[in-house]
Each structure stands twice: as structure tokens, then as C-alpha cells.
Amino acid sequence: MKVDKKSTAPEGASSRKPWRQYKGWLLLFLAVGIALTAGIALVGDLKELLLAGGMDYRYLPLLLLLAPLNYCLRYVKWRYFLGKLGVFIPERENLIIFVAGLSMTLTPGKAGELLKCYLLKEGWNIPVTTTAPVVVAERLTDGISMILLASLGAVYYRYGIAVLAATAGAVGLFVLLMQKPRLTLGLLQGLERLPLVGRLARPLARIQACFHQLLEPQSLLFAVLLGLVSWGFEGLILYLGVLALGARLPLLQALFVVSFSAIVGALSFLPGGLVAVEGTILGLLYLAGLSPAVAGAATIITRFSTLWLGVALGVVGLFLAERAVYGSGAKEK
Numbered sequence: 248m249k250v251d252k253k254s255t256a257p258e259g260a261s262s263r264k265p266w267r268q269y270k271g272w273l274l275l276f277l278a279v280g281i282a283l284t285a286g287i288a289l290v291g292d293l294k295e296l297l298l299a300g301g302m303d304y305r306y307l308p309l310l311l312l313l314a315p316l317n318y319c320l321r322y323v324k325w326r327y328f329l330g331k332l333g334v335f336i337p338e339r340e341n342l343i344i345f346v347a348g349l350s351m352t353l354t355p356g357k358a359g360e361l362l363k364c365y366l367l368k369e370g371w372n373i374p375v376t377t378t379a380p381v382v383v384a385e386r387l388t389d390g391i392s393m394i395l396l397a398s399l400g401a402v403y404y405r406y407g408i409a410v411l412a413a414t415a416g417a418v419g420l421f422v423l424l425m426q427k428p429r430l431t432l433g434l435l436q437g438l439e440r441l442p443l444v445g446r447l448a449r450p451l452a453r454i455q456a457c458f459h460q461l462l463e464p465q466s467l468l469f470a471v472l473l474g475l476v477s478w479g480f481e482g483l484i485l486y487l488g489v490l491a492l493g494a495r496l497p498l499l500q501a502l503f504v505v506s507f508s509a510i511v512g513a514l515s516f517l518p519g520g521l522v523a524v525e526g527t528i529l530g531l532l533y534l535a536g537l538s539p540a541v542a543g544a545a546t547i548i549t550r551f552s553t554l555w556l557g558v559a560l561g562v563v564g565l566f567l568a569e570r571a572v573y574g575s576g577a578k579e580k
Contacts, residue, residue: 273562276353276518280555283525287543302544306491313480313487314552318349318560320477324388324470325363328381331460336371340571344370347568348382350561352554353519357386370572376450380457388467390418390513392474393506396482400503406531407507414510422467425458481505481553485528488548494541496532504531505549519554 322345329335344366351359364378394415401407424430460466482502489496496504508527512520525546532542 273350273353273558276521279521280519283521284547284550287525287529287546303491303493306487310484310487310491310548310552311556313484314556317477317480317553318346318557320473320480321345321385321389324385324473325381327469328384328461328466329378331466332377332381332457334367334373334377334381336367336373340370343564343567343571346560346564348561348564349557350565352557352561353521355516355518357513360386366568366572374453376453377457380454380461384458384461384470386513387418387421387462388470389474389478390414390510391467391471392478393509394418395471395475396478396502397506397510400499400507403499404503406503406534410510410514411507414514422462425455425462428455428459431455478502478506478509481509481549484552485545485549488545489532489537489541491548492541492544494537494545496535496537496545500535504528504535505553507531509553519558524554525550 322342325345326341329341344363347366348360348363351357351362353359360382361375361379363382364375367373367378368375394411397407398411398415401411479502482498482505485505486496486498486501489501505528508524508531509520511527512524515523517523528546528549529542532545533539537545
């Protein structure tokens with residue numbers, strides 16, 4: 248399904264832009280994030296850290312580079328999954344849509360990233376039943392990568408093993424169901440016979456067929472390997488951030504802290520994992536023996552790189568996506 252030219256957006260489509268309704272929530276979550284950062288700074292007594300010499304800013308360029316590298320690898324995965332389903336749109340617009348999706352990181356479970364499906368439907372008339380599995384497969388393979396990275400640390404530090412085992416079991420069961428159509432065929436046939444919800448059977452069957460393609464062993468291995476590298480960059484951010492603050496944290500432990508906190512944040516279903524992720528990172532860094540000041544500053548550095556930088560890029564992407572999908576003359580009605 249190669250698409251080189253945008254389809255004509257439905258009449259009145261420009262008045263149905265979901266990100267317009269999201270602006271208020273974005274401002275609210277931003278305020279929560281600022282308050283949370285201020286609270287961490289206060290508890291960690293960052294003023295004392297700054298007076299004692301603060302941060303080695305020679306690490307700053309590398310810290311700012313690693314997060315975008317993570318996003319680049321995630322785009323490779325997004326593009327690869329779309330290609331698996333035969334969806335090809337111009338590279339520039341595809342990249343813009345992907346970046347726009349980063350703004351939706353501040354939604355519970357990152358569910359707002361389904362915005363990418365909406366944009367593909369509006370601009371190129373690609374069915375949501377085709378592209379929604381791509382978004383889910385992105386998050387699912389990211390989750391597998393994080394579980395693998397966190398498991399290395401969990402075995403070594405003997406922490407969080409039960410949470411990781413339960414999460415791995417749930418993910419494994421989902422992959423098994425998607426790879427064994429016969430297991431779900433009976434369920435879908437039974438659903439089709441039910442009143443009211445029976446009409447969902449065919450769309451669900453199409454979605455299951457897409458998952459079957461996306462999660463076949465070769466695709467799954469490639470996507471998980473990409474995730475291991477991209478989330479490895481996130482762990483490296485924490486590792487280098489602690490070094491820049493004049494302390495030490497083993498790389499394996501840094502990978503565990505970042506991956507495990509991300510899993511906790513996802514399971515909490517809080518917008519962007521706010522509070523859950525920060526609390527987990529702080530707690531694990533305290534357990535690692537870091538001072539409150541260093542732990543607090545490292546948490547702020549990590550969350551800026553892994554969350555807020557992406558949200559900022561995503562907001563820019565939203566404006567560019569509006570022009571790409573609706574044209575430069577798109578206006579609110």
C-alpha cells in the first residue's frame with residue numbers, strides 16, 4: 248500500500264483535531280511535572296549540590312545526544328513495522344507523524360500515541376485497524392526489551408523479580424495468542440454471533456492478522472534488538488548523569504533502574520508514568536547508596552532526557568503534522 252499523495256481529508260475534518268482538546272491536559276501534566284521536579288529538588292537539597300561544585304558540564308552534549316538517538320531507533324522500528332504491513336508514505340511526512348506521537352507520551356500507558364493512526368487515516372486514508380497494531384507492537388516490543396534489560400539487574404541485585412516475571416508472563420501470553428490464530432478464531436466466531444458486539448468480530452480479526460505479521464519471530468527479534476539498544480541509551484543517560492554529578496553507579500545497575508522504573512510507570516497507567524517513575528528511580532538510587540542530592544539531580548536529568556525532551560519535540564511535531572495532513576492553510580472552523 249504505497250501512498251505518495253495525500254487523500255482528501257473529509258469535510259469538517261479540520262475541526263476534529265484531537266490534539267486541540269489535549270492542550271488543556273498537556274498544560275496540566277506540565278504543571279504536575281514542574282511541581283514534581285521542584286519537589287525532588289527540594290527533598291534532594293540540590294542547592295547544596297550546586298554550591299559544592301554542581302555538575303561537570305562536559306557530559307552535557309553527550310547526555311543531550313543520547314535521547315534523540317533513542318528516538319531515531321524507535322522511528323526505524325515504526326517505519327519497519329509499517330513496511331511489514333505494506334504501508335508506505337513519503338519519508339518526511341512519516342517522520343513528522345512519528346515525532347508528533349511523542350507528545351502523547353503524557354497519556355496513560357502512552358495510549359495517546361494512537362494519534363499517529365488518526366493522522367495516517369486523515370491524511371492518507373489508511374485504516375486504523377491496520378496501523379493501531381503497529382503502535383501496540385511498538386510498545387509491546389519496547390516492553391520486552393525493558394524486561395530483558397531489567398532482568399539482568401534484577402537477578403544480580405535481587406529486586407523486582409516478581410514484578411518482572413508477572414509482566415513477562417502477560418506479554419508472552421499475548422504474543423502466543425497473536426502467533427496462534429486458531430486459539431483466537433473460536434473466540435472471534437463466538438463474538439460474531441453475539442448481538443450488539445458481533446460487528447466487532449471482523450475488525451478484531453483484521454487487527455489479529457496484522458499482529459500475526461508484526462510479531463512473527465524474525466520481526467519480533469529485530470524490534471526487540473532495536474529496543475535493547477535504544478533503551479540501553481536511556482540507561483547510559485543515567486549512568487553518565489551520575490558520573491557528571493561526581494558519583495558512581497555501575498552501568499548494569501543504571502540499566503536496571505531506568506528499565507524497571509519505566510515498567511512500573513507503564514503498569515501504573517499514570518500519564519507519562521508521572522510520580523511512579525520518579526519515585527522508583529529515586530528509591531532505587533537511594534538503595535544504591537547515592538546521596539539525596541545526587542539521586543534527586545540524576546532523577547531530574549534522566550526524566551528530562553527520557554520524557555520532557557520527547558514531549559517538547561512532539562509538540563513541535565504536532566504543528567508540523569497539522570500542516571502535513573491538512574495543508575498549510577488549515578484553520579479551525
